[in-house]
Every structure is written in structure tokens, then in C-alpha cells.
Amino acid sequence: MAVSMTPAATERVRTFLTNRGKGIGLRLGVKTTGCSGLAYVLEFVDQLNDDDELFTIDDVNIIIDGKSLVHLDGIELDFIKEGLNEGFKFTNPNAKGECGCGESFNV
Amino acid sequence: MALLQIAEPGLSTVPHQHRLAAGIDLGTTNSLVASVKSGLAETLTDDEGKDILPSIVSYQENTIAVGNAAKAHSISDPQNTIVSVKRLIGRSLQDIESKYPALPYEFCGDENHPSLMTRQGEINPVQVSAEILSTLVERAKLSLGGDLEGVVITVPAYFDDAQRQSTKDAAKLAGVNVLRLLNEPTAAAVAYGLDSKQEGVIAVYDLGGGTFDISILRLSKGVFEVLATGGDSALGGDDFDIALVNHILAQANIARPLSASMERQVLQQACFAKEQLSNADKVSISLTLEDDSNFAGEISRATFDGLIKGLVAKTLRSCRRSIKDAGVSVDEICEVVMVGGSTRVPLVRSEVSNFFKRQALTSIDPDKVVAIGAAIQADVLAGNKPDNEMLLLDVIPLSLGLETMGGLVEKVISRNTTIPVAKAQEFTTFKDGQTAMAIHVLQGERELVEDCRSLARFELRGIPPMTAGAAHIRVTFKVDADGLLSVTAMEKSTGIESSIEVKPSFGLEEDDIITMLKDSMSNAKEDMAARMLKEQQVEAARVHEGVTAALAQDGARLLTSDELSAINIALENLLTTSQTSQITDIEKAIEQVDKITATFAERRMDSSIRTALAGHSVDEV
Numbered sequence: 001m002a003v004s005m006t007p008a009a010t011e012r013v014r015t016f017l018t019n020r021g022k023g024i025g026l027r028l029g030v031k032t033t034g035c036s037g038l039a040y041v042l043e044f045v046d047q048l049n050d051d052d053e054l055f056t057i058d059d060v061n062i063i064i065d066g067k068s069l070v071h072l073d074g075i076e077l078d079f080i081k082e083g084l085n086e087g088f089k090f091t092n093p094n095a096k097g098e099c100g101c102g103e104s105f106n107v
Numbered sequence: 108m109a110l111l112q113i114a115e116p117g118l119s120t121v122p123h124q125h126r127l128a129a130g131i132d133l134g135t136t137n138s139l140v141a142s143v144k145s146g147l148a149e150t151l152t153d154d155e156g157k158d159i160l161p162s163i164v165s166y167q168e169n170t171i172a173v174g175n176a177a178k179a180h181s182i183s184d185p186q187n188t189i190v191s192v193k194r195l196i197g198r199s200l201q202d203i204e205s206k207y208p209a210l211p212y213e214f215c216g217d218e219n220h221p222s223l224m225t226r227q228g229e230i231n232p233v234q235v236s237a238e239i240l241s242t243l244v245e246r247a248k249l250s251l252g253g254d255l256e257g258v259v260i261t262v263p264a265y266f267d268d269a270q271r272q273s274t275k276d277a278a279k280l281a282g283v284n285v286l287r288l289l290n291e292p293t294a295a296a297v298a299y300g301l302d303s304k305q306e307g308v309i310a311v312y313d314l315g316g317g318t319f320d321i322s323i324l325r326l327s328k329g330v331f332e333v334l335a336t337g338g339d340s341a342l343g344g345d346d347f348d349i350a351l352v353n354h355i356l357a358q359a360n361i362a363r364p365l366s367a368s369m370e371r372q373v374l375q376q377a378c379f380a381k382e383q384l385s386n387a388d389k390v391s392i393s394l395t396l397e398d399d400s401n402f403a404g405e406i407s408r409a410t411f412d413g414l415i416k417g418l419v420a421k422t423l424r425s426c427r428r429s430i431k432d433a434g435v436s437v438d439e440i441c442e443v444v445m446v447g448g449s450t451r452v453p454l455v456r457s458e459v460s461n462f463f464k465r466q467a468l469t470s471i472d473p474d475k476v477v478a479i480g481a482a483i484q485a486d487v488l489a490g491n492k493p494d495n496e497m498l499l500l501d502v503i504p505l506s507l508g509l510e511t512m513g514g515l516v517e518k519v520i521s522r523n524t525t526i527p528v529a530k531a532q533e534f535t536t537f538k539d540g541q542t543a544m545a546i547h548v549l550q551g552e553r554e555l556v557e558d559c560r561s562l563a564r565f566e567l568r569g570i571p572p573m574t575a576g577a578a579h580i581r582v583t584f585k586v587d588a589d590g591l592l593s594v595t596a597m598e599k600s601t602g603i604e605s606s607i608e609v610k611p612s613f614g615l616e617e618d619d620i621i622t623m624l625k626d627s628m629s630n631a632k633e634d635m636a637a638r639m640l641k642e643q644q645v646e647a648a649r650v651h652e653g654v655t656a657a658l659a660q661d662g663a664r665l666l667t668s669d670e671l672s673a674i675n676i677a678l679e680n681l682l683t684t685s686q687t688s689q690i691t692d693i694e695k696a697i698e699q700v701d702k703i704t705a706t707f708a709e710r711r712m713d714s715s716i717r718t719a720l721a722g723h724s725v726d727e728v
Binding site for chain 1: 110111112113114115116117118119144145146147151152153154246249250251252
């Protein structure tokens with residue numbers, strides 16, 4: 001199992017967590033919805049669930065539930081700027097297809 | 108591809124359905140838009156990286172320029188370039204002309220809905236504001252990567268219904284949904300997270316370029332109540348510049364009048380010096396004089412402080428007055444929030460902190476703090492926060508009511524009631540057979556109609572003819588979350604109703620509101636006396652009306668001519684006395700009529716019972 005973050009993403013996650021003032025880390029996940037079957041979840045975490053696995057990258061906690069993990073092995077999280085818009089972007093080696101928006105995918 | 112933001116636990120949205128929302132600070136001089144991304148509220152920048160949009164709209168041959176692009180035209184083409192439209196929105200022509208006599212615009216349209224003549228035709232202030240709003244909304248869409256669920260727009264605490272409604276209309280015209288209008292001082296307090304604290308009194312000190320506002324708020328149970336507002340609509344950072352300009356001119360020995368280029372040069376140096384002196388102890392300035400020689404000078408922080416001390420003291424006097432109006436003491440104020448670029452000046456910070464006896468909050472950029480608070484509120488309203496997050500409520504700044512007989516005001520919703528709210532009160536007819544009722548909606552704290560502000564008038568028609576006092580008319584006042592009022596009147600037996608959305612035609616000056624509030628306190632005694640007099644006069648008119656009607660019906664039949672003339676004399680006396688302002692005399696005159704007509708009333712009663720019973724046997728009764 002391997003999950004990675006670019007330095008830009010790590011720095012932003014750290015900033016957002018500090019600004020929020022609470023929370024133990026960042027949850028990456030997938031849920032079955034969206035135009036291509038699965039959609040990414042990106043949430044703050046206040047408490048761990050039983051099936052959660054915890055990864056630590058540069059002192060930032062990444063939390064992924066067991067079910068999501070199979071879809072997210074090898075994923076890389078980046079923080080990029082496109083024009084005026086900026087935000088997180090997943091690069092997922094498991095995804096076989098993405099919808100045009102990139103918010104949902106299938107494996 | 109859309110980029111993702113971090114959501115609160117369990118609040119991830121499904122793809123393509125992000126609840127995007129923004130907060131807009133629609134300012135007099137400058138406007139900003141902000142949004143919460145991954146839990147962090149930030150102002151959004153344009154493609155040049157600037158977040159401040161000057162509130163200027165210029166109507167050119169085929170295009171409409173907004174912001175910096177319009178700024179250049181404000182000097183070369185003032186008639187087609189609208190600056191500070193916020194001063195015009197929701198106001199009558201008379202208001203505008205008396206307050207700002209030197210505006211370069213050509214006004215047209217009617218008295219209550221003035222518009223401006225530009226080369227693109229008639230443009231009203233709502234349209235101008237809409238241009239600014241749509242520029243900011245467009246920026247937010249690009250920046251957030253999708254359509255907006257809605258926006259929160261901030262307005263001054265003293266904005267009345269007309270100004271709020273016009274601001275909402277501008278948003279509608281710009282094609283954006285308004286989640287809420289939020290008071291500017293409230294937004295600033297939200298930005299500092301003061302809404303999550305338990306209770307307390309908060310002062311918001313807002314010193315902008317051209318205006319100064321002080322607001323005293325009380326936070327209790329998630330409700331921000333505006334206790335008092337005050338300030339000076341002609342005092343701000345620009346006055347600091349003017350003081351510096353005069354100082355520089357004196358130092359350089361330059362006499363007025365100045366050439367336009369000299370004026371610009373000196374002003375530029377003054378602005379530069381002011382900004383530098385926020386961090387430096389002294390600053391060098393240099394001027395190229397008319398004869399091409401150079402002037403070099405130096406201004407120290409102490410000199411600058413000396414120049415503006417009087418101006419700062421003036422703001423503190425306003426603070427003192429507002430605290431007094433709010434009925435609190437300085438010690439009760441638990442936080443002081445600084446808003447506006449001019450609060451960067453160190454003397455302002457230290458004097459304000461000294462005055463309130465506590466360190467003023469300055470950690471958020473004072474130019475952005477209002478927009479940031481609006482963005483935080485927009486994020487909550489769009490549903491991006493868990494339910495337990497407190498939703499902020501606002502209050503009605505001035506009581507709402509309607510006119511009753513005798514020019515009195517009956518308050519239906521009192522000042523500082525939290526909104527949204529709906530309240531109903533029952534009224535009745537004054538005359539026999541009255542089939543219509545005029546509803547006059549008023550705003551203000553005083554007892555008499557002439558001292559309050561008229562918001563709207565409408566009529567309820569089709570009331571079935573009944574004796575005076577028999578009809579039940581239910582009047583409902585409803586104020587939505589944005590502070591906008593709708594009034595409905597319904598006659599209960601028939602269910603007929605009539606209503607109005609209050610979209611009043613002219614505005615109140617900020618000073619007027621303050622004056623109205625003050626007057627209501629200082630005139631409380633006189634108002635009460637005036638109210639009692641009016642009530643007695645109304646009562647006198649009612650008695651006169653009733654007796655006259657009865658006389659016309661049964662007078663000749665049931666009274667001797669002596670009795671009849673005695674009653675007529677008493678009625679005549681009642682009529683003349685009720686014109687005077689002697690409350691006790693009117694009371695006596697009413698009593699006298701009551702007494703003298705007692706026998707008449709008995710006989711009428713007997714007669715009507717006899718009529719009712721005529722032809723019936725006792726068993727039937």
C-alpha cells in the first residue's frame with residue numbers, strides 16, 4: 001500500500017488543518033456515486049473509525065477506510081492552480097476511466 | 108477538470124453538486140468577494156492577482172467598464188462614470204441632491220426612483236450596483252470552478268428597507284441568488300469568530316477612506332443585536348491625506364491654488380508618507396516644484412500623529428456617544444474589531460485600544476475582514492457546515508408599525524426583534540358601514556405618524572358593512588431573513604385580503620436613524636402626552652360620531668326638544684374642546700355627553716327591545 005502527496009499538497013493540508021483549529025488529519029476515500037461510478041472524498045477527520053488505516057506523510061495524517069483503500073493504492077494527491085481556480089487533484093493509477101470533470105472515475 | 112476542496116466530516120458533496128457560495132463586501136469605494144475553500148476563508152483575486160475591485164462603473168460607447176478599467180474614466184469622463192453608487196442606492200432624488208450637491212451626474216427619472224443619464228441611456232443605481240456584483244460573481248465562478256449556490260452581501264447596519272431591497276434587486280439583476288444580506292459590523296465580528304463565543308458586547312470601529320462608522324453590538328444566544336450605530340459620513344483616511352498635504356505645502360512653502368499636476372504630486376506623496384509611517388518612524392518625501400527645482404523633506408511619525416490627533420479624537424467622541432446610546436459602559440465591551448484601511452495607522456490603533464481599555468482586534472486585514480465574515484456566513488448558509496454550527500440571526504434596526512386613528516403609530520414588531528419574524532395584530536373599523544381601510548406602514552420609534560418614516564400605504568377593500576368596531580381585520584407583518592417586510596391585511600369573516608411588499612420609495616439618512624432613535628428617547632415624555640391627547644381626541648370623535656348617528660335615527664322620536672337641544676349643546680362643546688390640547692377638558696366633555704345621553708340610550712334600548720319583541724309571545728323569547 002502506498003499513498004503519496006506532493007509537497008504543495010502537504011503544505012496546503014497542513015495550512016488548512018491549522019486554520020480549522022481541530023481535526024487529526026485528512027480523509028481520502030471513494031464513494032459509489034457520480035457519472036463514472038466512483039467519486040473521490042476529501043474531508044477533515046475529527047475521529048477515527050474502526051476500519052480506518054492511518055498513513056503519515058511529512059507529519060500530516062492521511063486516513064483511508066479499508067473499503068476505499070483497494071481503489072486508492074498508489075494514489076498521489078497534488079494541489080494545483082488552474083487559472084483562478086485552485087484545489088486538490090488525484091492521480092490514480094487504478095482508474096481506468098474518468099468523467100470529463102475528473103470528480104468521478106471507474107476501476 | 109474540477110479541482111477538489113476539503114469538506115467537513117461527512118459533508119462531501121456528490122460530483123457536480125458542490126455547494127459553492129461566496130461573500131461580497133459591496134463597498135462605497137471598494138468591493139471584494141471572498142469564499143471558504145477547504146475550511147479557509149479567503150478573498151478571491153482577479154487574473155491580475157488583485158482582490159480589491161474599485162466600486163466604479165463607466166458607461167462607454169459600446170462597453171461597460173468596471174473597477175480599475177473604469178477608474179481611468181472617472182476624471183476624463185465623470186458624467187458617464189459612476190463612482191460610489193452605494194451613496195445613491197435606494198434614495199430619492201431630493202435626498203441625493205441635498206446630501207451630495209456637487210455630483211457630476213445628470214439625473215433623470217422620477218423623484219423617488221432617480222436614474223442617471225449616460226451615453227448608454229438612463230441607468231439607475233440598482234443597475235450600476237448590479238454591474239459591480241456581476242463582475243465579482245463572475246470572478247467567484249472562475250475561482251471556485253462552478254456556478255454559485257448563492258452569495259451573502261453585506262450592507263451597513265443603518266441601511267433601511269429601501270436600501271436593502273435595492274441591494275437585493277441589484278443581485279437579482281446580476282443573476283445571483285442572495286442567501287442573506289448581512290450587516291457589515293456583524294460580518295466583521297463573524298470573521299473573528301466572535302459569533303461562537305457565548306455572550307457579550309462588541310464594538311466595531313470602521314474607519315474607511317471617506318466614512319467612519321461605529322457599531323455597538325450585543326451577542327446573545329447566537330443573535331447579534333445592533334444596540335447603537337454612529338459615526339461621521341464625511342470623515343476618513345482621505346482627511347488624513349488632506350492634513351498631510353497641507354503640512355507638506357507649508358513645509359515646501361507652496362501657496363495655493365495649485366496646478367492639477369502639482370495637486371496630484373503632493374497628494375501622491377502624502378498617501379505614500381501615510382502608508383510608510385504605519386511601519387517606519389520617519390519618511391522622506393520629494394517634490395518637483397513648478398520652477399523645476401526640487402524640494403526634499405521629512406515627516407516623522409510624531410508629526411503625522413500630531414496632524415491627525417484631532418481627527419482621531421473626533422472618532423472617539425462618536426464612540427462615546429454610541430456607547431451611551433447603547434446604554435452600556437466601556438467596561439462591558441469585551442471585544443473591539445477594527446475594520447477599514449485607515450485602522451492600519453498606529454495612532455488609530457493605540458488610541459482606540461486606550462479608549463476601550465483593551466487591545467483591538469487587528470489580525471485580519473481590515474480591508475478584507477467584512478468580505479471574509481460574509482464568506483463564512485455564506486458557507487454555513489449553503490450547507491457546508493454541520494448542523495450544530497450556529498446560524499447567525501439579525502435584528503430589525505427600527506420598529507415597524509402602522510397608523511391608527513388620530514395619527515398615532517401602533518408598533519407591531521418592535522426594534523431589535525430577531526428576524527425572520529411574523530407578527531399579527533387585530534384592528535377594527537372606526538365608522539358604521541365602513542367598507543375599506545387604509546393601511547399605512549411606518550418605521551420608527553416615535554408615537555406620532557409625523558415623526559416616523561412612512562414605508563408604504565395600501566388599502567383593504569370589500570369589508571362587509573358592519574357597525575363600527577365589529578369587523579376583525581388581521582394585519583400580519585412578516586420580515587424575512589434579509590430584513591425585508593411584507594404586510595398583509597385580512598378581514599376575518601370574509602377572508603378577503605390585501606397585501607404589500609415593502610419596497611419603499613426613498614431612504615433615510617444614517618444620521619436620520621440615529622436622530623430618530625435619540626428623539627424617541629429624549630421626547631419620550633412629550634410623545635406619551637401627545638399620544639394621550641390624540642387618543643382622547645379620537646375617543647371624542649368616536650363619541651360624537653356615535654351620538655350624532657343615533658340622533659339622526661331616533662332623536663326626533665324619543666327625545667323632547669329640550670332634551671335634544673341639551674344634547675346638541677353638549678356635542679357642540681365636545682367638538683370645540685376636542686380641538687384644544689387640554690386632555691382633562693376633553694375627558695370632561697366626553698363624560699358630560701355620556702351623562703346627558705344616558706336617558707336617551709336607555710330609551711333607545713327599551714325601544715329596540717320592544718320592537719324586537721313586538722308580535723312575539725313571552726314563550727318564544
